[in-house]
Amino acid sequence: MKALDISGLTKTYKGGTQALKGINLQVSEGDFFALLGPNGAGKSTTIGVISSLVNKSTGSVKVFGHSVDTELVEAKSCIGLVPQEFNFNQFETLNQIVVNQAGYYGVPRDIAKKRAEKYLKQLDLWEKRNEPARELSGGMKRRLMIARALMHEPKMLILDEPTAGVDIEIRRSMWTFLKEINEQGITIILTTHYLEEAEMLCRNIAIIDKGIIVENTSMKALLSKLSMETFVLDLPVQSTPPSLQGFAFRNIDDHTLEVDADKDVGLNDVFRQLTDQGVTVLSMRNKANRLEELFVRMVEKGRKEQAGAA
């Protein structure tokens, strides 16, 4: 059974803006799925429709086989939502926020209190349980929204930019937590601007732009499409700029060299040529995130196709 099955989904807002132009998307049960796209692409609208915050115009959405049109209660019960914006009452304590959320799903208060302890502890928030949410740091607020979304123990967790604005240490601890709950069987759908995050966590990916899906494949298949990478080589200060045969390269300054290399060719020849010229390579790094490059390419390709179709 598909955890999520979206077919022909469209959404036109009152002002006439067409946010979704016929989305088809399937997510398998147990998947860790990334939904990527530039700002305004339709990611949050898609998530809004799935979680009943946005009324769709046409199309169908099924969550674990339950249609949001005819079995909304069952569909909602399967979903835990972590929205992009902080949307809890800033004056309530953490404990009140999570226990109340469980209550909305019909979880009895005594069970809700036990779950609150479990999830607040797992997300390192237990010590703050009696403090008002407004006193939390940004990272803690993000984790609070994850704890809240898990209180009714959903089968699918949808996270809209869950690590936006949090430092790398907290981000990595959140990644570890999300991986753990995914391994326990919870299907996870993630939107993010940190493409490294999608690459690190997700097995499958869809790229959305201007309301249509421009790519929907496995992360592995997507990354295999990337053949060219750019490397930045840090060198000692050079009086004569080095040059390379058979590679596109740029001398950025007197101690930095950029080289474009096809991944099938490798870098051995680059190092051999530099060694022959007496140039020492002090360090080397990728210029850009590979996925980022691919993402830009996919979005541009999609836009050209849309322009062509028009």
Place this chain on the structure above:
Amino acid sequence: MANRNFTALRTIWIKECTRFLRIWIQTLVPPAITMSLYFVIFGSLIGSRIGEMGGFSYMEFIVPGLIMMSVITNSYANVSSSFFSAKFQRNIEELLVAPVPSWIIVLGFVGGGVARAILIGVIVTTVSMFFVDIQIHNLAIIIITLILTSSLFATAGLINAVYAKTFDDISMVPTFVLTPLTYLGGVFYSLTLLPEFWQWVSKANPIVYMVNGFRYGFLGVSDVDYVLSLGLLVGFNLLLFTIAYRLINRGVGIRS
């Protein structure tokens, strides 16, 4: 299903009660102070010169109306500010993503408003006992009128908050509609003091029926038939609940 709905309703109600109890200095203390001033100024100082009204001392006459005035303003303000804040902070989404039926959302918020109104009613009644000996003609009518009036204005506050886009929008109705209607609703005077034409006009004011129904419960006197008062309260409650339910169900002001 029934258990889940009951748990959700109980949760919203507890959340609402916790909210107004948390900010008790804003919600519970002001009515006690305001009503004490009314009792001192209109009841003791001016009232003693007015003499009897409707066969009772002026203080006895105005007590039910003043309690009702507090009930009306507080039930309305509780739900309008709470629901609008939930919209404004977007924590209404906590309810929208959950499998909570729209009628439970309406009942939960209205239940919170009724709870605050009853608590205020008790506080103001207690304060009034320092100034006058309270007599009770019919406790059942007092309780029924109190609950129906507070639920009616709590629902009205919810409808106001659904349409409100700014905090100004939730203060306009209380300022320009509720306050004038309450002051002209027979809280401080008997309609029989008015010329016949203005008595007739006053009877178009729904608050007249609530104040008088409540006064009948305390004193056994009323400018209008208390059965008519209760009937109107039931009718208006059903009407406004239906409107509020339909608005929430359609997602007006809360769903894109």
